[in-house]
Amino acid sequence: MKKLCRILSVAFVLFNSNAYAQISKPVYTKATDLNIAGELTHTQNPYHRIDTVNYPALPAVVKRLLTQAAGKVVCFTTTSKKVSAKWCNSGSKPYPNLTAIANKGLDLYVKKEGKWQFAGVGRPDGQCSESVLVDNMTDGEKECLLYLPIYDEISNLEIGVDSMATIKPMPFPFQKRILVYGSSIVQGASASRSGLAYPARLSRLTNWNFMNLGLSGSAKMEPAVIDMVNDLQADAYILDCIPNSSDVVVRERALNMINAIRTAHPGKPIIMVNSITREAGFIDTKVGNMVRAQNAAIDSIAHTLIKQHTPDFYYIDTKGFLGDDHEGSTDGIHPNDLGFYRFVDKIEPIIVGILKKYFK
């Protein structure tokens, strides 16, 4: 009897630990079997933003940046209480002005009471990572948006859920297509996680799809880039590229870019945004003068177009959008989450005011 008890008790422990392992070990689904959205256009590698093989004349740095996953978001529903992920990045070193979570990690939002709510992050650890994003959620099916890294390539992404849970592709929830072409600030530096990049926040706030064509340090309106932008079908074009373009480049190329988009996409609104005043420019006179010169150049072009009653052209002056306490940047160049919050707080109603005339 004693022996039987021991056998039974061992069997019970084994059964239970097995049952526990079955419950706790996530079952993984490839992100490619879900809905990888936020795309600028169809790409062969679903994590790249553009197939640059089609644009041989693009600058090499732009080609590299277009392999980074900024703006990409995996859409799915799940009944799981726990969501995990496994993924790989490039072996590149993280940037000092970004968290590794933003640079190479994941950012999960879940719909709660009709609103997208932050749920958890995937912490990268080396080139390939596995991370629990959220645990102990309430019962029921949740709609999920998983934002991919803003400053790195990603591959082999898999989403893990409880063994008894469902996981299904979900339609992308944001309507329309608003292309945002711009600098590192558009790409997301220095938001602390990818869901706080400003196009991502604008999408959640408006339910319109703000597409991330942020090209860190390289939004310079080159002819090959203009051709590529013109191939992207959108309902509106936001150009926030002045921070990367010297005053000379602005005078040389900005009107070309605006006119090229007007010709290729007649009737679509084009919103030009001037450069935010880099916080460094309040202390470093050279940086201050550079930004003033960049903005003087674009001001002059924009005001001429407005004077000429150019249809569907709009201009946003971002002066003061980061606040006046100089605490809104990580490094004097890139807004931190406070700077981005203030920026979105100011720019969102202006953009909505423009676009709602078109999106009836």
Added chain:
Amino acid sequence: MKKLCRILSVAFVLFNSNAYAQISKPVYTKATDLNIAGELTHTQNPYHRIDTVNYPALPAVVKRLLTQAAGKVVCFTTTSKKVSAKWCNSGSKPYPNLTAIANKGLDLYVKKEGKWQFAGVGRPDGQCSESVLVDNMTDGEKECLLYLPIYDEISNLEIGVDSMATIKPMPFPFQKRILVYGSSIVQGASASRSGLAYPARLSRLTNWNFMNLGLSGSAKMEPAVIDMVNDLQADAYILDCIPNSSDVVVRERALNMINAIRTAHPGKPIIMVNSITREAGFIDTKVGNMVRAQNAAIDSIAHTLIKQHTPDFYYIDTKGFLGDDHEGSTDGIHPNDLGFYRFVDKIEPIIVGILKKYFK
């Protein structure tokens, strides 16, 4: 004649490049020859927060954290237009929820029109780094505060200025001594740079000296820690340690800690702060329950003390201090710069309201 011209022209180029090098190459001064302030107490290594050799009973992790430079700030004046720095860190990997700038870098503020204004950062690059913090400043002597890394050791720090410029130690500008004992949130996670850690911001806002005794993950009110805190002479004690203490630990130790400080420092205000609601707790029911239990435990102790009219004891309930849009955290645990801004915006007037009764 031709030869003479060549010799003269070579001499001219050499002279000029030498002159240029003399102007552009920074002349370095050891930080130890300036004023390394923000200290909790005198330490043999000026970059450590406490000489833990004096406290053998401290938990090992607390000892390690006390070698990190959170809250330390180098005070100097300079007539230089450019400020550079050279420094070394430990070889540790950066944390995924911090920028390397906050984790291992530097953060410079300069006084402008009577206010401390962000001027630039030192970007770490490997174990030892050299970085230009700011350039092209206007003429004149500037008062400077250089915040050291919040999450790493630092050594061999040198500040570089223009060869013709002065650099001198400056008195620490903040008055009084307000000890802030707490978790990673006090230490500074996840501010994007060390000057945005909340004790640092409170100091600049109030001109009072909020001293950083943030102990990431380890603010657990152990008897040895209470002894160490009691050895630190301060004009006020803020206890923001609930996020690291389970409800059981709170019930077991919080009253001990409060009473020990009251006994050792009669008449000094003690401000207990409950745990901010971790953003993860709005989605992860277990985390939500944990925070509610922690806060129920400290609420009960605090309200009993208030009911008993305990002199010089104050309690701050931080409910809602991170806002209600759930965007104020980097990872569901640590406030990002937006969360910290909101937190300081709420807590600063309450703390000032209490302390101004004492600091007449």
